[in-house]
Amino acid sequence: MTHELPRPAAHPFFKGHGAENDFVLLPDPGHRLTLTSEDVQRLCDRRRGIGADGLLRAVRTTADPEASAMARAAEWFMDYRNPDGARAAMCGNGIRLFARYLVDTGLALPGTLAIATRAGIRKVRVPSRAPDFQGPVTVLMGRPRLPGPNHIKVEVGRRRWPALHVDMGNPHAVVIVGDLAHAGDLRTPPAVTPANAYPHGVTVTFAVIRSARHLQLRVHERGVGETRACGTGACAAVAALLHAGGRGGAGDGRYTADLPGGRLHIAVAADGAMALTGPAAIVAEGTVNLTPAGAPRPWRKATCAAGR
Known part of the structure; x- marks a missing residue:
């Protein structure tokens, strides 16, 4: 006889991007989903799942013990996961998309939103919904930290460069290069030494200086590629x-960063605080079948012989 297994719950999802850095967003206001690293990997896989550079779970701060201490300052918590399933503290493009989702779905009004992250509260400015749904969104990123370690080196093939450790809520090793082609294919993480400098991995940013306020970048993001x-x-x-120019982390002005997916603008205040502006768009929505634990699963039928 034929038995139908319990059908996994159809859970809503949204798909969007910021300058082609794409994300799956799962609404979970009441903190009902339990997502393992394997679940996140399946959802972000471009063949087995929906496909994305990362996953955003939208949960109210009052419902999630990890974010409850920030509930007075922010209504929503961005639970960000890399596609390898690891929890991450911050994502500049992800939080702008997160804010765009809140406004586009009526969960927040346009203007300045406070959003809780593992790196703390971030303020995001979302204008009224643009006609093309891709109006620019700005996030106040705070001041970068240059805490060391010093003497970081990045190696690709036979080339080796000094790198600067910059903490933006997540760790970066920034390399100034003469040609972005020298970064290689970036299918595998560039070698970073000393080996114990980043026990949880590091995002490596390769930068070419086009002018005093214009950079061109390629990035190998930890857990992503x-x-x-x-x-x-x-x-x-x-x-x-700014550090290379002898200004520490401070400077007053507007900078442009060109990446394969588009252009981002960074405004730097006199105290070094940064505001990141760029496109953020929801491009699709639907439902994905999830088991009670959160994993994406197809609906299957099981057949067994009577009497066994």
Whole structure:
């Protein structure tokens, strides 16, 4: 006889991107989903799942113990996961898309939103919905930190460069190069030494200086591979540019970062605080079948012989 296994719950999802850095967003206001690293890997896989550079779970701060301490300052918590399933603190493009989702779905009004992240509260400015649904969104990224370690080196093939460690809520090793082709294919992580400098991995940003306020970048994001754009990487590269110019992390002005997926703008205040602006768009929505634990699974029928 034929038995139908319990059908996995159809859970809503949204798909979007910031400068072609793409994400799956799962609404989970009541903190009902339990996502393992394997679940995230399947959802982000471009053949087995929906496909993305990362996953964003939208949960109310009052419902999630990890974010409850920030509930007075922010209504929503961005639970960001890399496609390898690891939890991450911040994502500049991801948080701009997260804010765009809140506004486009009516969960927040246009203007300045406070969003909780593992790196703390971030303020995001979302204008009224643009006619093309891709109006620019700005996130106040705070001040970059240059905490060391010093003497970081990045190696690709036979080339080796000094790198600057910049903390934007997540770790970056920024390399100034003469030609972005020298970064190689970036299918595998560039070698970073000393080996114990980044026990949890590091995002490596390769930057070519086009002018005093213009950078061109390629980024190998930890747990992801090469991404079409990286918001924290763009900010880290500007911090490295300012540092190379002898200004520490401070400078007053507007900088441009061009990445394979598009252009990002970084405004630097006199105290070094950075604001990142760029496109953010929801491009699709639908439902994905999830088991109670959160994993994407197809609906199957099981057949067994009577009497066994």
